Amino acid sequence: MIRSLAIALMLLPALASAQDLAITHAEAWTMIGSGTGAGKVSDATIVVHDGRIVSVTSSGAVPAGATVIDVGGRMVTPGLMNAATQLGLVETGSADETNDKSSSNTTLGASFDIQYALNSNSVLLPVARADGLTRAVSYPGAAGTAPFMGQAATIHLTETGDILERPQVAMYVQIGSATLSAAGGSRSAQWQLLRNALTEAGRYQPGKPDQPISRLDAEALQKVLKGQLLVILTQRESDIRQAIALAKDFRLRVAVMGADEAWRCADALAAAKIPVILDPMDNLPISFDQIGARLDNAAILGKAGVRMAFYASGNTIYLSYDAGEAMREVAGLAVANGLPYDQALAAMTQGPATIFGLSDHYGTLAKDQDADLVIWDGDPLEPGTYPWKVFVQGREASLETRQTLLRDRYAKPAALPPVYQK
Known part of the structure; x- marks a missing residue:
């Protein structure tokens, strides 16, 4: 039992790092400050740990072992x-x-x-x-x-x-x-x-x-x-x-x-x-x-x-x-x-x-705030823009809905209607 406990303790750093998330190359709108473009960080690295934001820095370092998502310049907001x-x-x-x-x-x-x-x-x-x-x-x-x-x-x-x-x-x-x-x-x-x-x-x-x-x-x-x-x-x-x-x-x-x-x-x-x-x-x-x-x-x-x-x-x-x-x-x-x-x-x-x-x-991309993040595929104020990824307290949320399931079911060409398919 002592040996098992020792192994578990040795694994703790690895488990902690596995919970880290780093979003890189983002246009981060932190919503901190006021004025035109206030709080916008270009080429931002957003580091998240245990569901909370650790840092938002331009060209920031990525923690060892973190899951990295390169957003390629996409806009990120709370x-x-x-x-x-x-x-x-x-x-x-x-x-x-x-x-x-x-x-x-x-x-x-x-x-x-x-x-x-x-x-x-x-x-x-x-x-x-x-x-x-x-x-x-x-x-x-x-x-x-x-x-x-x-x-x-x-x-x-x-x-x-x-x-x-x-x-x-x-x-x-x-x-x-x-x-x-x-x-x-x-x-x-x-x-x-x-x-x-x-x-x-x-x-x-x-x-x-x-x-x-x-x-x-x-x-x-x-x-x-x-x-x-x-x-x-x-x-x-x-x-x-x-x-x-x-x-x-x-x-x-x-x-x-x-x-x-x-x-x-x-x-x-x-x-x-x-x-x-x-x-x-x-x-x-x-x-x-x-x-x-x-x-x-x-x-x-x-x-x-x-x-x-x-x-x-x-x-x-x-x-x-x-x-x-x-x-x-x-x-x-x-x-x-x-x-x-x-x-x-x-x-x-x-x-x-x-x-x-x-x-x-909640409300800004600041240290210790909940990591509720949206990565957009364009300008979020344009009707044709949608989230590329959504995170709720650092966990990626599914973008699947009842509507998308129905779309995918009935949009596929098939020999028989969906009701007859297994």
Whole structure:
């Protein structure tokens, strides 16, 4: 037994080196710093050990025994993060039995928590991962408890195990015409309900009967009062300014989502350090809340210094289906309308990581960060570009999906249809 132990100890260095990965000759976009081309390292060597980044250096040395992948000048970025999805919650929007994004239970308002419904076996997860997405926010949908939607979670698109990364990362509320009826028909009522709920949560006394707020909602909102992010889904300038005022009055961490008219108050958002989660494709006046929508919303916000994170809705289709590819396309649209390229990449990596509290381990290609990496076969903001390889915590992920399996099965010429083949 002693001899076996000695042999095992001798093998430890070899086993450690076998876990090393070196990606060489890369154009690495580290997402560190700011300014045009900030953080770009040419002819980079990216060294990974035990699922974490060790170094990113130009023409750097390769550790002895490391697995080497020569990417031949291809672009490498952190794995992308979509700031607003319903991955793991919605499989098919038209099939209620696959839809867990919201609840009609009026006893669950602010306290509705999506973490318990996340489906790690959703067939939409491999599709998103194959498009370069390794992390996402999964958030609740509109409910009958306006303005409250519930609590969101961040998910990690690993191939095995639970996708839940951090539960209760943010509380979501929706203000605007889409939820007016549930709040009595007036935006003023929506804001009053929100302000009153926060006030009552602060006053809540456990065990005391006949309080105006339920124990579950009070406990959920107390987290917001103590620093949990409050995401306000709204579009109109007047409502965005109300969100700024709310953050100041209650000393809250607030982010605004949707925000089609955010350009009108970009300087105020920057001064208040309130980030914006937006879909650059949502640029038409399709409702009276969005009369001021415009193509260069993101560019104006970026110039003002507002931190941003991107998502793609497509009338809610892309919140679950094609959540990776669609987000890259809307980022490209933002660049086409004036947003600097590096800021668009940041809005899919470092930006959402910072907003949702993941920047201690994800969002940049920096030492000790999770080795979530995407090697691209071209410019990731071009619709025709796809990942060449995807790594999740240093492990290469399969790019195979149900769709590619069907393609390969039916695209092959054969004497008999696939159903008759063994």
